[in-house]
Amino acid sequence: MFKWRTEDFSWVDFTIDVLRVLIVLAVIIGSWNTLSSGRISFAQWVNLFIAGLSQGSIYALIALGYTLVYGILLMINFAHGEVFMAGAFSTVFLAEALNRTGFLNTQPMLSIILMILFAGLISMTVAILLERIAYRPLRGSPRLVPLITAIGASFFLQYTFRGLYGSGFKAYPQVKVLQGTVPIGAINIPTVQIFVFVSALFLMLGLHWLVERTRVGKAMRAVSENKEVARLMGIDIDWVIMFTFGVGGFLAGSAGVINGLFRPQGVNFFMGFIPGIKAFTAAVLGGIGNIPGAMLGGLFLGVIEAIGPNLVLAGLGIPGANQLKDVIAFTMLVLVLIFRPQGILGERLSEQKA
Amino acid sequence: MDLIRSQTWRANLTLGLLAGALILYCGAIGMIAAFDEREVVNDFISVGRLVLLATPFIVGYMAANRVKSAGGETITALVSGIVTGVLIALPSIILLLFNSDEFRFLLDWSLRLTPFVAATVVAWRMHGDSADTRLLVGTWLLVAVLLGIVLGSLALIFDVKGELRSVLVNINRDWVDVITFDNRGDLLMGIVTYGGMSLGSGLAGSIFYFFPRTPRRALTYGLGVTIVVGAFGETVRLVLQENLERDTLNTLFRRDTLRQSAALALFIISTVVGFLWAMYGQQVRKSVHNMDGSQRRTTRLISTLIFVAILLMLPWLIGRTLSDVAVTIGLFVLMGLGLNIAIGLAGLLDLGYVTNYAVGAYILAVLTSIGPLGLFKGTFTFWMVIPLALLAAMFAGFMFAVPVLRMRGDYLAIATLGFGEIIGKLAISDWLKPIIGGAQGVQAIQKPVFFGAELRNPEQLYYIVLVACLVTLFVSIRLNNSRTGRQWMAIREDEDVATAMGIDTARAKLLAFTLSAATGGVAGAIFAAKVGSVFPNSFTVFISINVLSLIIVGGIASNPGIVVGAIVLIGLPELLREFSDFRFLLYGALLIGMMINRPQGLIPSQIATHEIRSGVQAKAGAGG
Secondary structure, X not given: OOOOOOOOOOHHHHHHHHHHHHHHHHHHHHHHHHHHHOOOOHHHHHHHHHHHHHHHHHHHHHHHHHHHHXXXXXXXXXXXXXXXXXXXXXXXXXXXXXXXXXXHHHOHHHHHHHHHHHHHHHHHHHHHHHHHHHHHHHOOOOOHHHHHHHHHHHHHHHHHHHHHHOOOOEOOXXXXXXXXXEEEOOEEEEHHHHHHHHHHHHHHHHHXXXXXXXXXXXXXXXXXXXXXXXXXXXXXXXXXXXXXXXXXXXXXXXXXXXXXXXOOOOEOOOOOHHHHHHHHHHHHHHOOOOHHHHHHHHHHHHHHHHHHHHHHHOOOOOOOHHHHHHHHHHHHHHHHHHHOOOOOXXXXXXXXXX | OHHHHOHHHHHHHHHXXXXXXXXXXXXXXXXXXHHHOOEEEOOOEEHHHHHHHHHHHHHHHXXXXXXXXXXXXXXXXXXXXXXXXXXXXXXXXXXXXXXXXOOHHHHHHHHHHHHHHHHHHHHHHHHOOOOOHHHHHHHHHHHHHHHHHHHHHHHHHHHHHOOHHHOOOOOOHHHHHHHOOOOOOOHHHHHHHHHHHHHHHHHHHHHHOOOOHHHHHHHHHHHHHHHHHHHOHHHHHHHHHHHOOHHHHHHHEXXXXXXXXXXXXXXXXXXXXXXXXXXXXXXHHHHHHOOOHHHHHHHHHHHHHHHHHHHHHHHHHHHHHHHHHHHHHHHHHHHHHHHHHHHHHOOOOOOOOHHHHHHHHHHHHHHXXXXXXXXXXXXXXXXXXXHHHHHHHHHHHHHHHHHHOOOOHHHHHHHHHHHHHHHHHHHHOOOOHHHHOHHHOEOOEOOOEEOOEEOOOHHHHHHHHHHHHXXXXXXXXXXXXXXXXXXXXXXXXXXXHHHHOOOOHHHHHHHHHHHHHHHHXXXXXXXXXXXXXXXXXXXXXXXXXXXXHHHHHHOOOOHHHHHHHHHHHHHHHHHOHHHHHHHHHHHHHHHHHHHHHOOOOOOOOHHHHHHHHHHHHHHHHHHO
């Protein structure tokens, strides 16, 4: 950064530098201790890495919603985690119904596609309604106003779904095909992790195709570049914004189903809050407004979250390191915001916005 | 036909359907059934039913108003009242049919047929006049398939699950009881009763519109007072209990609800008062307005004295249970005033305010506990620790502020939220368990002792909170007008310009965070002393959201607004216990509604109002 008052000593810069050194030291010492003690074998590290990639691809799917909306409206859709919850929570009933008719295990592929579509469409509806009712009246107001609205919307949605479906946890039924492991070389990888990764990959490829190859994708890119010029080119801005929310919602809803099949602890009304913040972290990590960035950021965060506690925290002698998984993720969030707010790949925002 | 196509009718029909959807929503999330637990008048009407009846009444009134102001006939206005009344009941009645065994087939049919019907309508309306059949068929197929997936899945779910209740947990017997006016056994009777009631109150609302002004106001006032007193019957009883004989109380109340005779008497009295006020209120206001200087000063002095006396005597006037509520409100006023320094004055949206609250509480807990985790086993007293808690919270605020100083507004909000979550996770972790007890928390915290007397009741703690609030209020008012306060406001409006004006923004922001943290620490310490134990579960993001909501609702940067916000958002849910499940639902709706319709809050600060308004225009003009 260009400093024009170099003669001044800034306490803030100094503190931040100290923080930087401390964190690097902690990471090095922790990793050294863990690696030299050899508590965790190579195969276990690979397993952790792959579990992290699967979890990360779910974060990536949610993060895409943040990034798409931020790219167009410069707004943090804080309620996006709740859009994810809406799809996941609603589809648990469909999964139960499919399971009870036996269809889920006789036709797992079809059932899962149906569940993903159902969840995606439900989340899409929620996202579009959210945009229409809460955000559209506030276009053009100062940045904090839509953020506060989004916080309100987040709690409103949580407690709406709590009222509709109850406050307890509901678990997705087990799909037989996804149980068990696939041996790859010397390492056994759980099938469900491969399923998560592959289906997330398909959805992301679909998004890539939508944004890069279709007319509406072109319109989205035009609107995110410059709204006024896009309007003059005959693009219906309101429709494109609504569509963007819808696409983000669809991805979040499908992530909800994938997450439900992946994690056995079940879904409830509060399930979207923490993944929402983490996905936002992923979006910032990759560079907000940047679609490949969000995907990369999600995977990166997933891996860090899986490996970090075991590598660094355990090495520093902190007991119960895996409880502090979320702490690692949130620390990442704060660190990225402090040291590299433009993210790994850089923000993709037009001149006028940045 | 013209009538139906006219703008007014369309608006009224939309209004009716929206209100109907709202009633359906309230039913589906369980609000109506929950509110049915609380009676307004004993054996006569509950809050839940009141909602069912008051909504068509108000909407009927609005509909009549709209027809009349568009120059319509009186009879049209009355018909519009009836129609909106029916429309409001319609969605709930349909759900009632879907829920019943006899008419379940309607649900199955509509779920299966809607995709085709809707696809046809949409395709026809979008491309009906275009020559391109492919477009028409394409749209039809798209809509039919998408809706088919959603509704078909729903049909499957309800087919397998059987009852609606197994998915929508609140479409249960309680809801049916409320909505059919206790005709669960005879569905048709129930539907007719509810439809008729709704129709009737819609009509009543539209008739009410034609009342002359004075009786209308008097009746509104009378009804309003009766409903409020009835709904808060429990609270009113608790207050009266302190000051009335038991027998007198029992003639007015049956357990916690107003007796019918008492309600009637109250209604008549308040209507008469309302009538008198509507007749002579103008004169009274005029005579107050015309008072000369000395008279006005005396009146003001007297009202201030009465207000102070009430504040001081409050615990005696309201009794133990309500004092407890007052203490909670006071704690949130403290936190609201503190957070307001960051949010309202300096424009720093801090979403991790709970951190300071937790720091204050844990400091007090660890230092004064006589349990196994107490560090000093009683050497430290409450009074010695309060300043320490304040300093510790300020230190925490300072430490968390340094890294976020360079961030822009929305990132700062998320980063502080992250801090709050980190603290929450650390508090519950095994790592810090030896110090702060993990999930079990810290127990056996000593109560404050004041000249040998242990302050263990909320009535006594109330005074500690009161003093803390008054001191904070004083500091906060002084800060508002100080040089630092002006610097903060400059930063809030435009940081770049503030820097250019020579303001040390880093220093000013640090100060804002540090001072704002101070009251959070005190509030946390008092909270810990009040409860006597500290658990990590008390320190969630919900506390931060609570404080944020009360600031936004009361009015950003407005001290009286924050007090009112705390009373409304913290006090009311404590008094209406049925309500507490829906607390955050309401906060969320309020935050959205306030931001859209009234960003300056209930009691706006003069300066902030000016700035929000001009700010919106300036940003809208510049951003485009």
